[in-house]
Amino acid sequence: MFSRREFLAATVALASITGSGLSGRWSRAAAQQRMTEDDLLGASDFGNLTLLHVTDIHAQLKPVYFREPAVNIGVGAVAGLPPHVTGADFLKLYDIEPGSPEAYALTSEDFGALASQYGRMGGLDRIATIVRRARAERGDGNVILLDGGDTWQGSFTANETAGADMIACMNLLKPDAMTGHWEFTYGTDRVNEAKEALPFPFLGSNVFDAEWDEPAFDAWQMFERGGSRVAVIGQAFPYTPIANPRWLIPDWSFGIREEEVARHVEAAREAGADVVVLLSHNGFDVDRALAARVPGIDIILTGHTHDALPEPVKVGKTVLIASGSNGKFLSRLDLDIGKGELKDLRYRLIPVFSDVIAPDTEMSAKIDEVRAPYEAKLAQVIGQTEGLLYRRGNFNGTWDDLICDALLAERDAEIALSPGFRWGTSLPAGSDITVEDLHNACAMTYPAAYRSKMSGDMLRLVLEDVADNLFNADPYYQQGGDMVRVGGMGFGIDPTREIGSRISDMTILKTGEPIDIARDYVVAGWASVNEDTEGPPIWDVVENYLKANPVYTPRENRSVTVKS
Amino acid sequence: MTRITRRTLLSGTASLAAIAGLGLLARPAWASTEAAQEAVDAFTGGKKPETGKITLTAPEIAENGNSVPVTVEVDSPMTEGDYVASVTILADGNPNPEVATFHFTPMSGAAAATTRIRLAKTQNVMAIAKMSDGSVYSDQKEVKVTIGGCGG
Numbered sequence: 001m002f003s004r005r006e007f008l009a010a011t012v013a014l015a016s017i018t019g020s021g022l023s024g025r026w027s028r029a030a031a032q033q034r035m036t037e038d039d040l041l042g043a044s045d046f047g048n049l050t051l052l053h054v055t056d057i058h059a060q061l062k063p064v065y066f067r068e069p070a071v072n073i074g075v076g077a078v079a080g081l082p083p084h085v086t087g088a089d090f091l092k093l094y095d096i097e098p099g100s101p102e103a104y105a106l107t108s109e110d111f112g113a114l115a116s117q118y119g120r121m122g123g124l125d126r127i128a129t130i131v132r133r134a135r136a137e138r139g140d141g142n143v144i145l146l147d148g149g150d151t152w153q154g155s156f157t158a159n160e161t162a163g164a165d166m167i168a169c170m171n172l173l174k175p176d177a178m179t180g181h182w183e184f185t186y187g188t189d190r191v192n193e194a195k196e197a198l199p200f201p202f203l204g205s206n207v208f209d210a211e212w213d214e215p216a217f218d219a220w221q222m223f224e225r226g227g228s229r230v231a232v233i234g235q236a237f238p239y240t241p242i243a244n245p246r247w248l249i250p251d252w253s254f255g256i257r258e259e260e261v262a263r264h265v266e267a268a269r270e271a272g273a274d275v276v277v278l279l280s281h282n283g284f285d286v287d288r289a290l291a292a293r294v295p296g297i298d299i300i301l302t303g304h305t306h307d308a309l310p311e312p313v314k315v316g317k318t319v320l321i322a323s324g325s326n327g328k329f330l331s332r333l334d335l336d337i338g339k340g341e342l343k344d345l346r347y348r349l350i351p352v353f354s355d356v357i358a359p360d361t362e363m364s365a366k367i368d369e370v371r372a373p374y375e376a377k378l379a380q381v382i383g384q385t386e387g388l389l390y391r392r393g394n395f396n397g398t399w400d401d402l403i404c405d406a407l408l409a410e411r412d413a414e415i416a417l418s419p420g421f422r423w424g425t426s427l428p429a430g431s432d433i434t435v436e437d438l439h440n441a442c443a444m445t446y447p448a449a450y451r452s453k454m455s456g457d458m459l460r461l462v463l464e465d466v467a468d469n470l471f472n473a474d475p476y477y478q479q480g481g482d483m484v485r486v487g488g489m490g491f492g493i494d495p496t497r498e499i500g501s502r503i504s505d506m507t508i509l510k511t512g513e514p515i516d517i518a519r520d521y522v523v524a525g526w527a528s529v530n531e532d533t534e535g536p537p538i539w540d541v542v543e544n545y546l547k548a549n550p551v552y553t554p555r556e557n558r559s560v561t562v563k564s
Numbered sequence: 565m566t567r568i569t570r571r572t573l574l575s576g577t578a579s580l581a582a583i584a585g586l587g588l589l590a591r592p593a594w595a596s597t598e599a600a601q602e603a604v605d606a607f608t609g610g611k612k613p614e615t616g617k618i619t620l621t622a623p624e625i626a627e628n629g630n631s632v633p634v635t636v637e638v639d640s641p642m643t644e645g646d647y648v649a650s651v652t653i654l655a656d657g658n659p660n661p662e663v664a665t666f667h668f669t670p671m672s673g674a675a676a677a678t679t680r681i682r683l684a685k686t687q688n689v690m691a692i693a694k695m696s697d698g699s700v701y702s703d704q705k706e707v708k709v710t711i712g713g714c715g716g
Contacts, residue, residue: 213633213678241627242710253633255623465711476624477708499686 055148063354122327148303181237203234231268404487420482657687
């Protein structure tokens with residue numbers, strides 16, 4: 001069953017956290033032993049109900065490489081708190097050995113070297129094995145599986161099928177409920193059609209009819225499992241019509257609407273809920289703030305900001321879970337539920353090492369089936385990379401450096417803009433770049449690469465606006481993306497300041513000249529939220545660039561200077 | 565799992581206006597916070613509003629600055645002896661800070677109102693309630709209006 005990686009000298013930490021001892025370190029099951037499926041999945045029979053959580057899979061059916069961020073700055077009250085701890089600081093905080101499997105899974109430290117040692121992570125067939133095993137151990141009726149959304153978008157096949165590939169595979173996994181964000185970028189009709197065909201509820205307490213201001217989605221659902229009543233409230237990404245095109249979903253209005261969440265918590269308690277769970281796509285910092293403002297939520301399954309934390313974060317009586325992204329992790333919570341209360345819990349962030357966890361054969365077959373029509377196209381080699389391609393990080397990543405280089409060259413622009421998305425998988429140095437790899441970094445329904453004129457002042461306003469979405473000291477005003485990536489221009493940024501005064505020293509990199517506020521610049525970018533955006537899809541731009549420059553050499557990017 | 569909503573019942577209702585592009589609107593002279601304060605004073609008769617009783621609900625970030633839904637609710641028994649006389653809504657960054665004033669009587673039953681307002685930039689929206697005994701209460705919320713285009 002196991003491959004060469006059976007010989008790994010360390011085991012992955014299995015966090016065993018009780019509700020009262022959340023400050024403990026991520027404990028190792030045993031040092032210096034071989035990593036096996038049992039080490040990763042073996043569980044005690046603690047409690048009476050098991051909650052499983054996956055989120056932000058971004059249509060990654062197959063195992064992937066995904067480098068966690070090296071830079072993830074927190075501002076205001078959460079400066080320096082998880083998830084705003086990265087690299088060596090993260091290893092120290094959670095007492096993780098550098099070079100260990102958990103260091104590879106959870107941080108950017110030595111990512112390139114460790115990727116070759118520990119291999120790809122994720123794969124929906126591996127996740128299916130974990131889910132199947134939990135259901136077998138606990139009994140089908142004692143397990144709840146929840147999907148936090150951003151499931152249907154992020155790959156070539158998902159984009160080609162408007163999410164049908166993911167829906168077919170997820171239906172095999174039998175989640176009990178989901179919520180969403182990028183799902184909405186397929187447009188109102190597709191979302192309605194897909195939602196109505198789902199054999200489980202798509203929950204969104206904060207999705208309202210834009211005209212009538214009345215609920216457009218079911219808000220919550222009660223599950224009677226393991227002899228208990230568990231209420232699950234769904235919370236879609238509050239800023240979907242702002243961070244993504246509103247014209248695709250003109251009938252729906254979102255927002256945090258914490259008063260709605262509070263109302264549903266009360267209704268759930270009145271209906272006899274022993275435990276209240278918020279299945280959320282708010283983003284971690286928003287949920288941390290919400291937990292302090294809305295009483296009565298036992299567990300928030302966070303999503304959107306792609307954080308993976310080996311321990312829960314506790315706010316008052318509320319436990320926050322961060323389950324990572326791209327199928328790299330699955331969260332398992334074993335709950336001890338008494339009458340009307342959550343008495344205790346054990347938490348494990350299960351790292352999905354694809355060479356250790358055996359694929360579920362039924363799911364593997366389904367994945368092969370949905371990919372079959374596209375396999376030849378997916379495998380097509382369009383270039384090579386000499387260095388690691390990755391995206392995540394607050395300010396830049398080598399994938400977006402490549403995209404910006406392509407935009408500057410192919411669209412003949414002075415400045416390139418690439419949105420600070422947090423999805424997009426990584427590609428080790430020396431790899432071929434395939435069509436599948438490229439689309440993992442840019443598959444979407446509004447891919448037009450525009451070319452337009454923008455004044456220096458407008459560029460400054462855009463940078464200030466996006467920086468405020470990321471660094472507003474009040475988390476309720478954060479949209480959860482990273483900073484827009486910029487090609488051809490450098491700038492300074494002080495995340496601790498307010499909107500209008502964070503950005504400085506905007507400079508054309510080629511000449512070293514400062515940006516002239518009054519001058520117009522030729523700017524190329526992609527993924528504009530405006531309906532009338534024109535241009536070739538971004539993947540054609542990058543593919544054409546790679547045709548002319550088949551070997552990409554990532555370089556150190558020093559164009560953004562962080563000040564504070 | 566089809567929901568019946570007023571939208572599905574009334575098919576073909578007008579769709580909302582398309583979002584503004586990257587370009588900013590030309591800016592007239594904005595109301596100053598002083599102008600907003602003057603409007604507050606004119607409504608309250610110079611009385612300093614207390615907090616509590618009134619709740620203003622508005623989005624943290626506007627989805628469309630041209631049409632921002634705001635709701636005010638005032639906690640009151642609405643009897644002859646104790647009711648909400650009027651509620652005014654102000655936006656301190658608009659050219660004219662006075663947005664709307666709602667008048668109530670005990671016959672209103674409840675003091676609540678919802679409307680949509682236009683906000684062309686990030687600003688504070690304020691709601692003030694004047695009670696039948698002359699006391700005044702206020703609540704406010706910052707509503708951010710983004711220029712869009714690069715959010716992610």
